[in-house]
Amino acid sequence: MDTSMLLVVGLLMTAIAYIAGRGRSISVASGVGGVKNLNSLPFYYGALTALWCGIPSFLLLAIWAIFDDYFISQIVVQELPEHVKNMSESELGLLMNTVVNTAQNSSLGLSSEPHILQAAERLRGLEQTNQMAMTVAFISAGIIMMMATWLRIKSNMPARVHVEHAFKWLLLGSACVAIFTTVGIVLSVLFESLRFFQSVPVTDFLFGLQWSPQMAIRADQVGGSGAFGAVPLFAGTMLISMIAMLIAVPTGLMAAIYLAEYAHPKVRSTIKPVLEVLAGVPTVVYGFFAALTVAPVLRDTGSLIGLDVSSESALAAGLVMGVMIIPFVSSLSDDVITAxxxxxxxxxxxxGATHSETIKKVVIPAALPGIVGGVLLAVSRAIGETMIVVMAAGLAAHLTMNPLESVTTVTVQIVKTLVGDQEFNSPKTLSAFALGLMLFTVTLVLNFIALQVVKKYREQYE
Amino acid sequence: MEAVIQKKSEKQGIDEVMPSNEPQDIQVGDKTVGKPFADNPKMAMRNVNVHYGDKQAIFDVNLDIAKNEVIAMIGPSGCGKSTFLRCLNRMNDTIESCRVTGQFILDDQDIYHPKQDIVPLRARVGMVFQKPNPFPKSIYENVAYGPKIHGLASRRVELDEIVEVSLRKAGLWEEVKDRLHSAGTGLSGGQQQRLCIARSIAVSPEVILMDEPCSALDPIATAKIEELIAELKQNFTIAIVTHSMQQAARVSDRTAYFHLGKLIEVNDTKRVFTNPEHDLTEAYITGRFG
Incomplete structure (x- = not known):
């Protein structure tokens, strides 16, 4: 049986174990005067038997599946002729690849050398044996564990405690998934960034004022030598995020205060979902709203009063982004204010305080941690937002604080360097990872600072 | 006449739904017995009716609260005593379905007059709630909150003094003077309630309303609050709602007994607890229902 089939069999076995354990507990119970005299409910005996049957056998299967390739190839290599065994590691790897391919599909005619054909034959035989052994081991482990638990079921066995315990571990495992994923992401970005920093000095990246990542891939190509100064990108990101926050935080907060404190329940139950629809609009749609409606309006208004507004401006992107994140601020703040x-x-x-005094001096301070949480979420959204900026703010990396000019952001450049054909050794491609790492670090620091601020100013009600 | 009939039928309606062990044979009557009026009233309430939506909670209550007296309001749960108390500084305004009619006079001033500003009213008629509700701020800020919003102190020194005097009056100063700037929510329940009393004293009210101020406190904290009420009587007029008849007997000068939204009897506390005029009062204080 192949491994996926074994998984199905394993699940079946676990289900049988549950039924067997449950049945056993009920028959044990009839000997001591009914289910009420059991230590735990029959469900727990079934669950315990299923756990004892499932977990060890699946663990065995997993470990086996991880290590069997290694051992099999070791055996095959040991049996190769002397001169082949003495080849360098990479050559040996190539040869083993050929062996594996030949074993899987001998009609390809990849090689006619006798020692390879022989090794392939041997490999195929070993794999069959291995699969057989795995099937037998897996199924017998499951059955043995099931039987052992089945025999151990007594009326005074504290099955409930054991199952609760196992459940706790399951919950712990779920919590760890998120943590390990984060660690994995950080590590993968980190290693690629290190490769980038081998070709571009860290200081150039952090303090360089010029961003033009074009590089000649071949020596005879016409192209820039590449400048990887991230300052213009971070300045652009900060500028747009700042404009967005200037729109979103006051508007969102005041909307939340209105909804939570002043609005009639009927009004609230209508407005709140409508406001939350804003959060459901795809950012691409916001993007062309910004590019096709807001940006031209800004440009025309600008020319009316004699300002030179570029048709792709940070202001347009920031305004629309601000509107986009209003629901993040308002919805979360509304919840905490109501609480x-x-x-x-x-x-x-x-x-004798008036309503607005009460809100300013009692309600908002008490709700502050939650409000800051909502704002933080909005900031992360603003920094990470890509589509609106691509469409409305442009791709050119200008170092400017003037919101009327076009700027670009970190995320846009990451996208730009990674779309289309690319070479994973070129600094241009690798720069995306360095940018990602920087972005990650910046948001982490922002979060940390915000948490400290909240800790200092929070007013805790019970 | 029609109104009276309707009221009666409504009352009977309530009686039918409420599975109660109260004596059916005693007539409620339409008139409050005893001494509901005072010679020198601080507050005077006439023909007070309160509705929550369609349901009437208070029926035609007439009551005076004399200057510098402690009046206790007792009665079984749901009798309307808390509702009545909350009318006295218009705290019921925040409840949308609540409709209050009748006259409420505070020193010749109609507190339900359309032009009456509730901000100075609530500064004059303070309130202490059932559950201690200190703001999540420091002890100092809790007491300084009222004076600040009413602009009672122009300088820091004045504010400091108001805070100290209020905390002293509430009998809390000695316990908290070294940690004025730690959180008010970190105090014990009894201390929190005294902090709330200090907070309402700080705006120099004339009347203090207390809505079961000790129901969340242990006996020792309760004793302290009761002592405090006896002292506060020198300077303030106090109306207290309580579930504990012993407490009413200990702290009050007059006692008002409410029953199903009607004010049944008002008399000197001693009289109420030794020789009540109305049979319902007697039934309640002797524990036949409640």
């Missing part, structure tokens, strides 16, 4: 206990408001009203 502030009514007793605090009553206390403030009882002292």
């Amino acid at each position: 502030v206990p009514q007793s605090l408001r009553d206390g403030s009203f009882g002292l």
Whole structure:
């Protein structure tokens, strides 16, 4: 049986173990006067048997599947003729590849050398044996564990405690998935970045004021030598994010205050979902709204009052991005403001404070951690946003603080360097990873600072 | 006459739904017995009716609260005593379905007059709530909150003094003077409630309303609050709603007994607890229902 088939069989076995364990506990129970005299409910005995059957056998299968290739190829290599065995490692690897391919499909005629054909034959034989052994080991492990647990079921066996314990480990494992994924992402970005920094000095990248990543791939090609100064990109990102936050934070916060404090419940239940629809609009749609509607309006208005506004401006991108993230700020803030206990408001009203004084001095301070959380989420969205910027703010890396000019952002450049044909040894491609690492670091630092700020200023109600 | 009939039928309706062990044979009557009026009223309430939506919670209550007296309001759960108390500084305004009619006079001033600003009103009639609700701020900021919003202190020194005096009056100064700037929510329940009292004293109110101020406190903290009420009587007029009849007997000068939204009897506390005029009052204080 192949491995995917074994998985199905394993699940089947586990299901049988559940039924067997459950049945066993019920029959044990009839000997001691009914299910009520069991230590745990029959469900727990079934679950425990299933766990004992499933977990060890699947673990065995996993370990076996990970290591069997290595051992099999070791055996095959050992049996190769002396002169072949003494070849360098990379040559040996190539040869083993040929052997594997030949073994899988001998009609290809990849090689006619007798020692390769012989090795391929041997490999095929070994693999068949291995698969057989794996099937037998897997199934017998499952059955043995099932039987062992089945025999151990007694009326006083604390199955519930064991199952609860296993459940706790399952939850822990789920929590770890997110953490390990993050670590994995960081590591992969980190290693590619290190390769980038081998060809471009870190200082040039961090402090260079020029970004033009075009590089000649072949020596005879016409092309730039490449300049990898990330400052213009980060300046552009900061500029656009800042404009977006200037729009989103006041508007979102005030919308949230209106919804939570002043709006009639009926109004609230209508407006809130409508506001949240904004969050569901694809960013591409926002992108062409920015590029085709907002940017021309800005340019025309600018020319009316004698300002030179470029047709792709940071302002257009920032404005539309700001509108896009309003729901992030408003929805989360609304939730935390609503969660502030009514007793605090009553206390403030009882002292003669007006509604707005109460909001300013009691409700907002109490809701601050949640509000900052919403703002942080919005900032991350703004920094990570790509489509709007590509369409509305342009691709040219200008180092400017003037919102009327076109700028570009880190994410846009990452996309730009990674689309189309590319070579993974060229600094141009690798620069994307360095940019990603920088972006990651910046958002991490921002988060950290915000958390510290919240810790300092939070006013905790119970 | 029609109104009276309707009221009666409504009352009977309530009686039918409420599975109660209260004596059916005692007539509620339409008139409050005892001494609901005072010679020198600080507050005077006339013909007070309160509705929550379609449901009437208070029926035709007439009551005076005398200067510098402590009046206790007792009665079984849902009798309307808290609702009545919250009307006295218009805290019911925040409840949308609540409709209040009748006259509420505070020193010749109609507090439900359309032109009445509730901000100075609530500064004059302060409130202490059932559950201690200090703001999530420092002890100092909690007490300084009211004076700040009413502009009672122009300089820091004045504010410091108001805070100290209020905390002293609330009997909390000695316990917190070294940690004025730590969180008010970090105090014990009894201390929190005294902080809330200090907070309402800080705006120099004339009347303090207390809505079951001790129901969330242990007996020792309760004793302290009761002592405090006896002292506060010198300077303030106090109306207190309580579930504990012993507490009403200990702290109050007059006691008002509410029953199903009606004010049944108001008398000197001693009289209410030794020789009540109305049979319902007697039934309640002797524990026949409640």
